[in-house]
Amino acid sequence: MQLDIDKMLVKIKNSQWALADIDWDAPGRERVTENVEQYAKLKVFMADLMWIEHVGARAFAAMAKKAPNDTLAEIYRYFHAEEQRHANVEMALMKRWGMLEGDHDNPILPEPNINLRLVIDWLDTYSDEMPLEVLGSVIPSLEIALDGALCKFLLDTVQDPVCHAAFEKINDDESRHLGVGFHVLEMMGYGKTYQLAVRTAGTLLNPKLLIGIAAYLPLLNRMRDNLVKLGLKEERLYEAMNKYKKIGGRTEQGRRNPWFQIISRQSAMVVDRKSLYHVPVDALVRLTDYYPRRWLKATPTWVKGLTWKTAA
Amino acid sequence: MTQYQDEAPVAGRRSRRAADPVAAKVVEVLIVGAGFAGLGAAIRLRAAGITDVAIVERGSEVGGTWRDNQYPGAACDIPSNLYSFSFAQNPEWTRGYSGSREILEYIRGLARDNDLLPLIRFQHNVEALSFDGGKGLWTVTLSGRDPIIARSVVMAQGPLSNAGLPNMRGIESFKGKMIHSARWDHSYDFTGKRVAVIGTGASAVQIIPELVKIADKVKVFQRTPGWVLPRLDFQSPEWTKALFKKLPFSQTAVREAMYWVHESMALGMIWNTPMTRALELLGNRFREAQVKDAWLRRQLTPDFKIGCKRVLMTNDYYPALQQPNCELISWPIANLSEQGIRSVEGIEHQVDCIVFATGFEVSKNGTPFPVHGLGGRDLNAEWSRGAQAYKSVQVSGYPNLYFTFGPNSGPGHNSALVYMESQIDYIVRSVGQVAGGQLKYVDVRADAQKKYNEGIQKRLAKTNWNSGCKSWYLSDDGFNSTMYPGFATQFARQMASFELRDYRLV
Ligand SMILES: Cc1cc2nc3c(=O)[nH]c(=O)nc-3n(C[C@H](O)[C@H](O)[C@H](O)COP(=O)(O)OP(=O)(O)OC[C@H]3O[C@@H](n4cnc5c(N)ncnc54)[C@H](O)[C@@H]3O)c2cc1C
Ligand SMILES: [Fe+2]
Ligand SMILES: [Fe+2]
Numbered sequence: 001m002q003l004d005i006d007k008m009l010v011k012i013k014n015s016q017w018a019l020a021d022i023d024w025d026a027p028g029r030e031r032v033t034e035n036v037e038q039y040a041k042l043k044v045f046m047a048d049l050m051w052i053e054h055v056g057a058r059a060f061a062a063m064a065k066k067a068p069n070d071t072l073a074e075i076y077r078y079f080h081a082e083e084q085r086h087a088n089v090e091m092a093l094m095k096r097w098g099m100l101e102g103d104h105d106n107p108i109l110p111e112p113n114i115n116l117r118l119v120i121d122w123l124d125t126y127s128d129e130m131p132l133e134v135l136g137s138v139i140p141s142l143e144i145a146l147d148g149a150l151c152k153f154l155l156d157t158v159q160d161p162v163c164h165a166a167f168e169k170i171n172d173d174e175s176r177h178l179g180v181g182f183h184v185l186e187m188m189g190y191g192k193t194y195q196l197a198v199r200t201a202g203t204l205l206n207p208k209l210l211i212g213i214a215a216y217l218p219l220l221n222r223m224r225d226n227l228v229k230l231g232l233k234e235e236r237l238y239e240a241m242n243k244y245k246k247i248g249g250r251t252e253q254g255r256r257n258p259w260f261q262i263i264s265r266q267s268a269m270v271v272d273r274k275s276l277y278h279v280p281v282d283a284l285v286r287l288t289d290y291y292p293r294r295w296l297k298a299t300p301t302w303v304k305g306l307t308w309k310t311a312a
Numbered sequence: 313m314t315q316y317q318d319e320a321p322v323a324g325r326r327s328r329r330a331a332d333p334v335a336a337k338v339v340e341v342l343i344v345g346a347g348f349a350g351l352g353a354a355i356r357l358r359a360a361g362i363t364d365v366a367i368v369e370r371g372s373e374v375g376g377t378w379r380d381n382q383y384p385g386a387a388c389d390i391p392s393n394l395y396s397f398s399f400a401q402n403p404e405w406t407r408g409y410s411g412s413r414e415i416l417e418y419i420r421g422l423a424r425d426n427d428l429l430p431l432i433r434f435q436h437n438v439e440a441l442s443f444d445g446g447k448g449l450w451t452v453t454l455s456g457r458d459p460i461i462a463r464s465v466v467m468a469q470g471p472l473s474n475a476g477l478p479n480m481r482g483i484e485s486f487k488g489k490m491i492h493s494a495r496w497d498h499s500y501d502f503t504g505k506r507v508a509v510i511g512t513g514a515s516a517v518q519i520i521p522e523l524v525k526i527a528d529k530v531k532v533f534q535r536t537p538g539w540v541l542p543r544l545d546f547q548s549p550e551w552t553k554a555l556f557k558k559l560p561f562s563q564t565a566v567r568e569a570m571y572w573v574h575e576s577m578a579l580g581m582i583w584n585t586p587m588t589r590a591l592e593l594l595g596n597r598f599r600e601a602q603v604k605d606a607w608l609r610r611q612l613t614p615d616f617k618i619g620c621k622r623v624l625m626t627n628d629y630y631p632a633l634q635q636p637n638c639e640l641i642s643w644p645i646a647n648l649s650e651q652g653i654r655s656v657e658g659i660e661h662q663v664d665c666i667v668f669a670t671g672f673e674v675s676k677n678g679t680p681f682p683v684h685g686l687g688g689r690d691l692n693a694e695w696s697r698g699a700q701a702y703k704s705v706q707v708s709g710y711p712n713l714y715f716t717f718g719p720n721s722g723p724g725h726n727s728a729l730v731y732m733e734s735q736i737d738y739i740v741r742s743v744g745q746v747a748g749g750q751l752k753y754v755d756v757r758a759d760a761q762k763k764y765n766e767g768i769q770k771r772l773a774k775t776n777w778n779s780g781c782k783s784w785y786l787s788d789d790g791f792n793s794t795m796y797p798g799f800a801t802q803f804a805r806q807m808a809s810f811e812l813r814d815y816r817l818v
Contacts, residue, residue, distance in 0.1 A: 016646035019658040065615060070782060074644075081643040081656030088658050128610070301607040311652075311660040 003183040005071050012078050012176060017169050019088060019310040024096055024162065031159040032097045038157065041230045043099045047110035048223060049150060050090040054306060055119055056142060057083030059135050061302075062127035066135075068187075075180055082173045084305065089166050092308040096162065100308070109306060114288050115219035117296055122215045124300045126208045133188050134203060137259035138216075140181035141244050141267050147174045148240035153232045182247050185260055189253030200258040218285040220270050221278065237271045340364035340747055342452055342462035344438050347376020348419065348729060349468035349716035352397055353736045355426045360740045362747050366462070367428070368436035368454065374423045376470050378416040383496045383515065383669075384522035386412035389543070389625040390727040393563065394570045397422070397729060401563050403556035408545045409625075441465060442684035443710065448752030448818070450712065464712040464743045469680055471717040472672040478510075482647035482654075489665040493519060494672070500665065504528045508653055508663040510645070512537060516669035517624045521632035523667070530638045531661050533645055533653065537611065539595045539618045543625040571800070574726040578799050581619030581725045582775050592618045602630035611642045616781035619724060671784060685710035686755070695719075698791035702761040702814065703806060705735050705742075711753035711818070712746055714739045719793045720768050722785070724777070726800040734807035741810050745817070752818045760814035771797040 032042065057080050064076035091109075094100050100107035112120065127135065151167055151174075158164075189196070203209060228234065245264045249255045269277035341357055343350045346369035354365050373379050388395045392405040392415070402418055410418075423429055440453040452460040475494035477483060483490075491497050493515040507527045509516055512534040523530050556563035580587030595618060603609045612630070633640050643655035652662040678699075683691040686709050694700075694709075701707045704721035705714050715721075716735050723731050745754050772778050775797050777785050785794040796803050 013646075016654070016656060017658070018646065018654045018660055020654075020660050077644055078656055084643070085656065085658035124606075301605050305657075307659065309659065311662050 003179060005075065005180070005183065008176065008180060009071055009075050009078075012075060015172065015176070019085070019092060021169075022089070022092075022162065022166055024092060024310070026162050026165075028160040028162055029096055032163075039097075042097075042158070043094070044226065045154070045230055046090055046094050046097075046099060048113070048116075048226060049146075049154075050087045050094070050110070050306075051112045051116045052142070052146065052223070053083050053087040053090060054303070055116065055123060056139065056146075057081075057087065058120075058123045058302060059127060059139055062123070062130060063132060063135050063139070065128055066130070066132040068132070072180075072184070079177055079180070082177070086170050086173070087306055088308065089170065091306055092310075093163055093166060095308040097160075107308070109303075113222065114291055114293075115215070115222050115285070118215040118288060118291065119219050120300065120303065121297050122212045124297065124302075126212060129208060130212070131199075131203055132184070133200070133257070133259050134209060134212075136181070136184045136188060137257065137263050140178060140185055140248065141241075141263050143174060143177050143181055144244045144247075145237065145240045145267075147171065147178065148243055149232065149236040150227070153227070153236060157231070178247075182254070185248050185257055186251055186254040188259065189251075189255065189257035193256055196256065196258050200262075214284065217281045218288050221281050221285050224270060234271065234273070241267045241271050337461060338449060339366045339460060339462040341366075341464045341466060341743055342450070342460055343367045343466045343468055344452075345369060345376060345468040345470055345473070346371070346374040346423070346432050346434075347378075347468065347470050347473070348397075349470070349732050349736070350376075350466070351419065351422050351426075351428055352729075352732060353466050353468055353716065353739060354428050354431060355397075355399070355422070356736050356740050357743065358426070360744060362740070362743060365431055366460070367432040368438055368452070368460070369432055369434050370437035372434045374428075374432065375416045375419045376473060378412050378419060380473070380475065380494045381496075381515065382412055382416075382498070383493045383519050383667075385518035385520075386515070387518060388415060389514065390574065391570050393567045394574065394727045395729055398564075398567070398733060400425075401556075401560065401567065403553055403560070403563060405553075406548055408548070409543065438469070438681055440682040440684070441467075441713070442682075442688075443686060443713070445686045445711075445753075448712065448746070463746060463749070464714065466714045466716065466739060466743075467683075467718075468716045471722070474673040474680065476673060477668055478670045480510075480645065480648055482649055485650050486648045486652075486666065487650050488652070488663060491665065491667050493667065493669040502527045502665070505664040506662065507531070507665045507667060508533060508661060509667045509669055510653075511535075511669035511671065513669060513671055514622055514624060515671075517626045517629040519667060519669055520638070521626075521628040524632045524635045524638045528637060529663075530632075531653075531663065532633065532638065532640050533655070534611070534640060534642045535644070536616075536621075537614050537642075538621055538624050539592070539614050540598060540612075540624045540626060540629060541591070541595055542598055543627055545627070571726070571730065575799050575801060577725040581623065582777075582797060584617060584776055584779065588618055588776065591623075599630065603634065605634075608633070608640065611640060617776045617779055619776040620779060620781040621783040621785070622724070683710065683713070685713070695793075697789075698787055699793040700761065700765045702756040702764050703738065704796070705738055705807075706756045706761075708756040708758040708761045711755035712743075714742065720765075720772075720796050721803070722795045723800060723803075724795055730800045731796070731803055734804040738807040738810070755816045755818065757814055757816055760811070768797060 033039065060076045060080035060083060064073050064080060067073035067076055095107060102108035151171060155164060155167055244267065248260045248264065254260055269275040340362060343353055343365065346367050350367050351374060354367055357365050371379060387409050389409060391408050392410040396402055396418060400422055406414060436457060437455040438452055439455050442451050448463065450462045450465045452462060452465065475492050477490060477492055489500055491500065502523060503526050505527050506529045507523055508531045509520055510533045512532060520530065520532060579585055580591040599609055599612060603612060632638055641655060643657045646654045646656050649660060652660050654660045678692045678695050685691060689709050691707065691710060699719040701715060701719040704718040716732055721731055721735065742754060745751055772792050777795050778792055786792050
């Protein structure tokens with residue numbers, strides 16, 4: 001199934017919305033704030049979610065530079081901004097629920113955990129140099145997890161109608177992200193198999209990518225465990241990963257994209273807690289806890305663009 | 313710079329209007345537009361002895377581009393010594409790159425000193441042109457006025473003279489002030505205002521540093537960042553002014569030197585050569601030196617080859633963006649709302665005023681007004697798939713009609729006026745053929761035009777403009793009928809030869 005990306009771009013432009021479209025003062029706040037048991041865990045979850053969207057935004061910015069044509073580049077520019085919008089919305093929800101620290105009118109951004117910091121560092125330093133295949137294959141797997149597992153879970157857990165209204169809009173965007181994501185996944189499977197394989201092997205040996213993997217895997221594991229702690233059923237993650245495998249592999253081209261193969265295998269292992277995969281990766285998670293903060297670069301300024309305000 | 317290979321008779325005959333009562337109402341040459349091109353054409357026609365010239369201008373003043381573009385910071389980006397006519401050099405330029413007002417003064421001076429004002433009919437807006445092949449005459453239709461009959465017509469209505477607010481979503485709902493860069497509202501006081509500037513092209517980079525000085529807050533909405541190179545601007549010292557006045561050839565020498573500096577830029581800007589890389593390196597270094605923050609630098613880094621779009625020459629744009637009251641926004645714009653601009657990251661940027669530095673409507677396909685030639689043929693229709701002309705100035709089937717800035721005459725690296733002068737001189741020679749009425753008309757042969765364009769398109773294919781970047785130089789389907797693929801010197805040489813065999817004389 002080929003997607004008409006020109007039509008998709010028009011559709012994207014026709015489907016824009018803003019934070020101001022949501023009534024942030026509508027009743028229902030107390031359904032979260034008065035749920036003591038859930039509140040603290042939700043606070044951690046929301047911060048993680050916000051950062052994941054934000055990190056995803058930055059990945060789209062890198063992909064825009066690598067897009068093979070102008071239309072796709074423009075679509076990625078939009079997706080970059082849309083992911084930022086999702087992060088802004090999630091920050092606004094946190095604000096609504098009083099989850100932001102600091103001054104009431106001037107709250108501070110939640111602190112990203114060390115694994116997020118490492119991924120932010122890597123994205124800031126190397127993502128622009130990565131070939132489209134890498135991010136173009138990872139992103140749909142993350143989006144499907146986000147869309148299929150995290151967001152559904154959130155809506156099952158949280159009863160605030162404002163949250164539901166916001167996520168209806170976010171999910172709408174995400175369906176377009178997924179459409180384009182899988183289209184590109186397939187697009188990258190064109191070409192001779194051995195050439196794809198050789199190119200992939202070459203990229204995999206790139207130390208810059210290896211650093212990225214070393215930052216990314218522990219983040220996934222930490223997130224996964226946080227989610228399960230919060231009550232996310234592991235089946236949900238399985239379902240999401242199967243969906244990635246099914247949609248990504250529905251065509252010959254899709255299956256021939258070596259990155260698709262790598263990622264669907266790797267995500268199957270992430271989901272399966274009994275897999276041996278977790279031995280080294282858990283070790284990495286523990287190691288990162290000891291990562292000296294002074295080795296981190298200064299927070300890049302793109303991180304400071306996040307806001308909960310509807311107007312500036 | 314201009315060198316004639318004398319094959320064709322140069323214009324020199326006087327028109328003999330009085331002899332024929334019907335022709336008494338016929339204007340020998342009618343010029344549309346009183347900008348640089350229209351006035352320059354009138355001066356050169358008269359110098360060649362063709363005196364029955366009329367200029368119709370829709371505005372009420374001369375100057376064209378420089379009458380309209382009076383936004384703060386407006387200036388030329390080719391040195392004034394080169395951005396002026398070689399036959400009317402000005403020793404008094406106060407700066408290397410003069411401001412809009414000074415250029416306008418210079419154009420007014422051209423009109424005054426050459427006694428052109430009596431020729432100009434202001435507030436005459438041309439609506440259509442149509443040719444009568446039997447009589448060999450053009451009918452010039454005007455808005456709300458009687459038509460004018462002319463033997464030859466020069467379309468000098470300007471490549472960038474139609475400015476309008478862009479067709480953006482929600483533009484009708486915005487309640488604040490809206491200003492287009494080419495229609496500046498000098499009565500609006502920006503002091504203490506929150507301002508959005510849409511666009512980051514040649515006009516925007518001049519406006520922004522000025523607005524940042526007075527406005528409370530300036531938000532710059534960028535779609536694609538362009539290449540920025542440093543500009544060597546300076547105040548002209550008194551001694552050069554004195555020298556240029558006393559020894560005009562010294563100014564000519566400076567002009568020549570500047571001409572060759574710009575010509576050499578063509579090597580990097582028009583074609584992809586090691587010089588392209590050198591210029592890009594310079595651009596990258598300049599950005600690194602001027603922009604401290606890595607992310608801002610990334611936002612400002614162009615992703616197309618230098619020369620593919622107009623290079624921005626400015627020293628104060630990057631510093632202005634980094635002022636505390638200025639912010640660069642590279643999120644796409646979703647729509648305008650009552651109070652400001654909503655960009656795709658979901659935030660409404662509330663402002664008092666929006667400045668549109670969004671450029672001009674360029675007729676890449678089609679003509680600015682209907683033009684009907686021999687047998688009623690319609691130039692707009694013929695050009696709908698990309699405009700074509702012979703040597704940029706004439707089109708087969710439209711006799712005695714001339715263009716300044718016609719198809720494929722645009723310079724990317726040198727002064728527009730250098731190109732304009734060689735077009736004008738060519739036009740003067742061709743007009744000379746029919747002036748006086750011995751010949752009914754001269755028409756370019758279709759095969760000559762075809763051959764010329766095949767050559768042009770073949771050469772364009774190798775240029776940076778056609779290297780895959782989108783710009784206003786290209787039509788929506790990627791056809792380049794705007795730029796001339798070569799040096800100004802090549803263009804001048806092509807225009808200096810007049811090939812009679814390429815014409816049909818009737
Ligand atoms: C902001 C800006 C900066 C520029 N800077 C440079 C530079 O530094 N170097 C450079 O080489 N080039 C520059 N240019 C390009 C510039 O357009 C040309 O150099 C030159 O001024 C064009 O002159 P013109 O006479 O062809 O057109 P214009 O100056 O546009 O004059 C055309 C005239 O025709 C009139 N007209 C239009 N349509 C009609 C009609 N239907 N009926 C009657 N009259 C009509 C208009 O009112 C106008 O007065 C710049 C352009 C702009 C907009
Ligand atoms: Fe998202
Ligand atoms: Fe997404």
